[in-house]
Amino acid sequence: MADRIEAGVEYVWDEVREGEDGTLCIDEITAQTHTRVRKRHALAPQLGPCKRGMIRHVYLVVDLSQDMDDDDLKPNRLTCTVHNLIDFVHSFFHENPISDMGVIVMREGVARVICELNGNKDVLVEHLSALLHPKTPLFPAGEASLQNALAVARRSLRSIPSHATREVVIVQATLASCDPGNILDTIKSLRSDKVTVNVVGLAAAVRICETVCKETGGIHAVALDEDHLGELLLALTTPPAAPADADATQMRLGFAAYEGRRPTVRRQKDGQLGITTGGYVCPQCRAKVSDIPQRCTTCGLMLVSSPHLAKTFHHMFPLPVFKEVTLAAAEWCAGCTQPLPTTLPAYECPSCGARVCLDCDVYVHRELHNCPGCPVTADSWTQHNTDQQRQQHT
Amino acid sequence: MSSLFVLIVDLHPARWKQLSEDASLDEAMNQICVFLNAQLSVHVSNTIAVIGAAPKKSMFLYPSAVKMPSPDDRQELFSEMNATILANATKLFNEQSGERHPSDLAGALSKALCFINRTVRGTSLQPQHTTASSSVTSRFIAGDKATPASSSSSSSSSAPKAAGRDRVSSGARVTPRIGVVSVSPDSSVEYFAAMNCIFAAQKNDVPIDVCAMGEEAAILQQAAHLTNGTYVKVHHPSQLLQSLMMGFVTSSDAHVLVRPVQRRINFDASCFCHGRTVDIGYVCTVCLSVYCERLASCRICGAEFSDKPGA
Numbered sequence: 001m002a003d004r005i006e007a008g009v010e011y012v013w014d015e016v017r018e019g020e021d022g023t024l025c026i027d028e029i030t031a032q033t034h035t036r037v038r039k040r041h042a043l044a045p046q047l048g049p050c051k052r053g054m055i056r057h058v059y060l061v062v063d064l065s066q067d068m069d070d071d072d073l074k075p076n077r078l079t080c081t082v083h084n085l086i087d088f089v090h091s092f093f094h095e096n097p098i099s100d101m102g103v104i105v106m107r108e109g110v111a112r113v114i115c116e117l118n119g120n121k122d123v124l125v126e127h128l129s130a131l132l133h134p135k136t137p138l139f140p141a142g143e144a145s146l147q148n149a150l151a152v153a154r155r156s157l158r159s160i161p162s163h164a165t166r167e168v169v170i171v172q173a174t175l176a177s178c179d180p181g182n183i184l185d186t187i188k189s190l191r192s193d194k195v196t197v198n199v200v201g202l203a204a205a206v207r208i209c210e211t212v213c214k215e216t217g218g219i220h221a222v223a224l225d226e227d228h229l230g231e232l233l234l235a236l237t238t239p240p241a242a243p244a245d246a247d248a249t250q251m252r253l254g255f256a257a258y259e260g261r262r263p264t265v266r267r268q269k270d271g272q273l274g275i276t277t278g279g280y281v282c283p284q285c286r287a288k289v290s291d292i293p294q295r296c297t298t299c300g301l302m303l304v305s306s307p308h309l310a311k312t313f314h315h316m317f318p319l320p321v322f323k324e325v326t327l328a329a330a331e332w333c334a335g336c337t338q339p340l341p342t343t344l345p346a347y348e349c350p351s352c353g354a355r356v357c358l359d360c361d362v363y364v365h366r367e368l369h370n371c372p373g374c375p376v377t378a379d380s381w382t383q384h385n386t387d388q389q390r391q392q393h394t
Numbered sequence: 395m396s397s398l399f400v401l402i403v404d405l406h407p408a409r410w411k412q413l414s415e416d417a418s419l420d421e422a423m424n425q426i427c428v429f430l431n432a433q434l435s436v437h438v439s440n441t442i443a444v445i446g447a448a449p450k451k452s453m454f455l456y457p458s459a460v461k462m463p464s465p466d467d468r469q470e471l472f473s474e475m476n477a478t479i480l481a482n483a484t485k486l487f488n489e490q491s492g493e494r495h496p497s498d499l500a501g502a503l504s505k506a507l508c509f510i511n512r513t514v515r516g517t518s519l520q521p522q523h524t525t526a527s528s529s530v531t532s533r534f535i536a537g538d539k540a541t542p543a544s545s546s547s548s549s550s551s552s553a554p555k556a557a558g559r560d561r562v563s564s565g566a567r568v569t570p571r572i573g574v575v576s577v578s579p580d581s582s583v584e585y586f587a588a589m590n591c592i593f594a595a596q597k598n599d600v601p602i603d604v605c606a607m608g609e610e611a612a613i614l615q616q617a618a619h620l621t622n623g624t625y626v627k628v629h630h631p632s633q634l635l636q637s638l639m640m641g642f643v644t645s646s647d648a649h650v651l652v653r654p655v656q657r658r659i660n661f662d663a664s665c666f667c668h669g670r671t672v673d674i675g676y677v678c679t680v681c682l683s684v685y686c687e688r689l690a691s692c693r694i695c696g697a698e699f700s701d702k703p704g705a
Binding site: 055253260307312 | 450451452454457498500501504505507508509511512513585586587589590591592593594596597598616619620655656657658659660661662663672673674675676677678679680681682684685688689692695697698699700
């Protein structure tokens with residue numbers, strides 16, 4: 001926020017100009033823009049193959065103190081936060097398909113669980129969007145209590161099996177905390193229960209948040225603007241590296257097959273009975289569920305599909321960072337076929353030498369996790385794993 | 395509502411020969427061209443791209459990297475497009491005719507997604523749940539940050555287009571789709587890469603429609619299911635045009651006809667220890683590898699399993 005106040009009044013329309021083809025664009029792309037975008041998307045650091053906590057249990061803590069009504073984030077802090085959190089929930093379940101999430105709100109000095117830990121993103125999104133409803137009883141009011149929120153989250157997370165991660169993500173707008181006791185004791189108990197606390201501040205860095213995050217091994221960051229808030233939250237969707245002493249067990253999972261035609265009575269997510277023609281069949285009890293991953297409503301077996309497990313493989317075998325190269329002659333991007341001019345840097349895949357533009361560079365590293373130029377058969381880093389893949393998935 | 399349709403054609407020489415004695419690639423490509431012309435005729439601002447997936451190599455057949463004059467007449471444009479696609483397809487087909495490797499389907503899907511990302515980003519590829527107001531304000535406030543909207547529009551103004559028809563007016567809403575005409579069975583080699591593509595498509599709301607000829611393609615079957623696309627099995631190449639027209643000519647939300655339903659899709663995994671297909675397995679909580687029995691330690695990541703059984 002500070003940089004916006006210092007910058008004074010912004011005239012965003014000054015930067016907009018009409019391009020040659022009549023479309024509006026913001027500014028010309030230069031080599032500096034490239035560096036900035038790459039830095040922003042953190043295409044440099046690389047964790048490499050490592051053990052990660054793939055099964056996560058996360059409590060989202062939303063600050064609903066009166067500071068949430070400030071309008072330094074547009075249109076106001078609450079609206080901006082909720083929209084970003086909804087995006088966060090979608091990305092989280094995309095990256096961590098067999099994880100659970102819950103929501104806690106801090107309001108009027110107390111912390112309340114408004115959504116228990118569950119793996120259904122629709123339920124979470126529903127609860128989060130309800131916070132923006134004009135007649136919601138949970139309008140921002142009073143002060144936030146960090147200690148209460150942490151205690152509530154801890155009480156629920158400590159019963160989670162030890163092979164799963166226990167995490168808390170706090171979005172904090174207020175600079176004060178209204179606590180009933182000594183928060184340092186709470187931090188100690190969080191540590192002993194292996195709960196990781198991450199705090200995303202909306203106003204400024206707060207000492208106690210810094211301490212909580214440092215003590216529990218989490219990340220503390222402050223959002224500069226609306227985009228940055230989204231980026232900070234998205235960074236938390238990547239599964240954290242698992243500690244070396246992490247417990248491992250074998251989870252019993254059922255691979256449910258999809259049946260498209262057989263009409264069956266099924267129990268829906270809200271507990272009501274309904275008739276459907278498409279659903280997943282539990283391999284243990286043949287009950288039909290509407291969507292996976294979730295527990296079979298009849299026998300309690302965790303139902304997943306092999307693609308759900310495959311979703312997490314790119315974390316373990318990440319795509320190498322592309323080298324920045326200057327082109328001697330103009331050519332075409334190997335991904336999207338747009339021309340690569342010699343005036344701008346291009347990005348080269350270290351394994352196949354394909355050159356791509358900045359858009360594709362960001363896209364393949366952020367979302368696709370595949371090089372568009374590498375033929376799979378000659379691809380060394382995938383080859384390494386495909387033999388295992390072949391055995392695992394048919 | 396206009397659509398951007400990217401068609402991936404599997405050009406595996408050996409499979410095409412195996413498929414049918416009397417079916418030639420030319421005949422099938424002609425049918426595909428008829429379908430693409432129909433696709434363009436449905437809406438005046440519909441755009442298409444065609445990618446060929448040959449063994450170990452995939453490339454754009456249309457729009458081709460070589461700059462083409464863009465004729466004003468639509469009829470002329472169609473004939474020129476057909477000629478380009480046929481010429482490029484035949485060239486790629488003959489180039490790779492000696493190869494026995496599986497087709498580079500994952501590479502083709504990656505290219506298609508990159509193309510869609512570049513062409514559509516900033517107009518409609520934002521996830522549906524993002525509100526218009528927040529995305530608009532953030533785009534304008536972040537003036538110096540080359541958001542996808544600004545980068546795509548200024549790159550289109552600064553450099554000439556590679557092809558005439560891939561321009562999408564940035565105000566209109568464009569729905570991207572991918573179509574796959576497949577003749578090969580699954581290749582396990584590219585399972586990993588193909589799955590990455592499928593998840594990216596799923597995340598970007600890009601449906602993958604599949605038309606499988608010859609053998610069933612389990613990966614593509616899952617692709618269609620996961621991305622909310624249509625999977626059609628074609629038994630003979632002569633039925634290709636009919637299936638394409640019935641299944642794919644309109645976007646999935648505008649289907650007047652009932653879409654073909656997949657009867658059963660197996661999501662079974664096979665275990666690491668014996669290679670058996672299992673429907674109930676034991677999964678390592680650290681690396682998510684699948685076993686058919688309880689073990690003392692994971693054979694892939696080496697993690698020691700504690701005694702008490704998991705969830």
